Amino acid sequence: xxxxxxxxxxxxxxxxxxxxxxxxxxxxxxxxxxxxxxxxxxxxxxxxxxxxxxxxxxxxxxxxxxxxxxxxxxxxxxxxxxxxxxxxxxxxxxxxxxxxxxxxxxxxxxxxxxxxxxxxxxxxxxxxxxxxxxxxxxxxxxxxxxxxxxxxxxxxxxxxxxxxxxxxxxxxxxxxxxxxxxxxxxxxxxxxxxxxxxxxxxxxxxxxxxxxxxxxxxxxxxxxxxxxxxxxxxxxxxxxxxxxxxxxxxxxxxxxxxxxxxxxx
Numbered sequence: 080x081x082x083x084x085x086x087x088x089x090x091x092x093x094x095x096x097x098x099x100x101x102x103x104x105x106x107x108x109x110x111x112x113x114x115x116x117x118x119x120x121x122x123x124x125x126x127x128x129x130x131x132x133x134x135x136x137x138x139x140x141x142x143x144x145x146x147x148x149x150x151x152x153x154x155x156x157x158x159x160x161x162x163x164x165x166x167x168x169x170x171x172x173x174x175x176x177x178x179x180x181x182x183x184x185x186x187x188x189x190x191x192x193x194x195x196x197x198x199x200x201x202x203x204x205x206x207x208x209x210x211x212x213x214x215x216x217x218x219x220x221x222x223x224x225x226x227x228x229x230x231x232x233x234x235x236x237x238x239x240x241x242x243x244x245x246x247x248x249x250x251x252x253x254x255x256x257x258x259x260x261x262x263x264x265x266x267x268x269x270x271x272x273x274x275x276x277x278x279x280x281x282x283x284x285x286x287x288x289x290x291x292x293x294x295x296x297x298x299x300x301x302x303x304x305x306x307x308x309x310x311x312x313x314x315x316x317x318x319x320x321x322x323x324x325x326x327x328x329x330x331x332x333x334x335x336x337x338x339x340x341x342x343x344x
Contacts, residue, residue: 093131098306100213103254126250128184129207129218132305135182135246137203137222138293139172140165141286141312148316152197152230161233171288171296174236176222176310177246188344190244191323195225198323201313202267202331204259204283206290207252209306212298214290216252217259219331219339220310223247223323248308253336258290259283267315268330269323277321281314288312 089096089109099105140146140162149162165172183189191198200221207216223246229239253259261284269277290311297309323329323343332338 094305098209102215125186128182128248129252133307135177135308137176137310138312141288142314144314152226182246183244185249185339189341191343192225192242197227198225199317200329202265203310203313206309210303216254218248218252219333221247222310247341249339250337263334266332270328277317279315285314
């Protein structure tokens with residue numbers, strides 16, 4: 080754990096930590112008790128995904144750009160206006176993205192689904208939500224998506240979204256008492272054979288729904304004994320002629336949180 084640029088090894092249970100609604104204060108107290116350990120950086124080859132038993136959920140169509148892309152890809156199947164209705168509705172689109180064993184951390188490969196021919200990354204701000212419904216932190220997510228499968232029929236969403244290594248989160252959790260500011264930039268870079276084939280960005284100000292609103296719907300009549308992670312939707316859509324290939328490197332960065340990097344295979 081890093082606090083103010085100093086590394087600390089904490090003797091604490093992960094699930095217990097992330098479900099503490101006063102996590103920031105608790106970490107500051109633990110770090111005061113635990114000595115700074117400069118050897119930690121050399122002993123860790125790469126950060127693990129910041130979850131243990133937590134489910135990863137996701138919100139859809141929270142940005143206008145995402146609404147447009149979803150409507151375009153499903154127009155031929157007659158599902159185009161579904162996304163207009165979701166964007167304008169009181170109830171958000173929420174779905175189970177992945178269980179913990181389907182999630183990878185930064186530096187680990189993600190899986191390209193074998194029966195899809197149009198797979199894209201979706202860079203997203205991720206909320207760390209305690210079992211009580213409190214937002215305890217923030218991280219970065221890649222909601223890998225098969226646009227051709229979802230576009231063929233919106234009812235195929237679970238297959239378009241959920242498969243082995245379909246989600247990446249990390250590199251760590253920013254524990255903060257306040258939400259990232261609206262001008263926070265999310266950036267997506269895709270590299271193929273050392274050549275940049277996509278470089279785009281957006282800001283959190285373009286997200287229609289607030290994090291608190293999304294969480295309030297998520298925990299309504301739904302319990303999370305270990306807490307959960309909630310991806311908040313994407314405002315960056317790669318060009319329609321772009322499909323990820325094995326070997327592509329996807330880099331997602333969010334101001335104040337860090338950078339999540341994964342290769343595709």
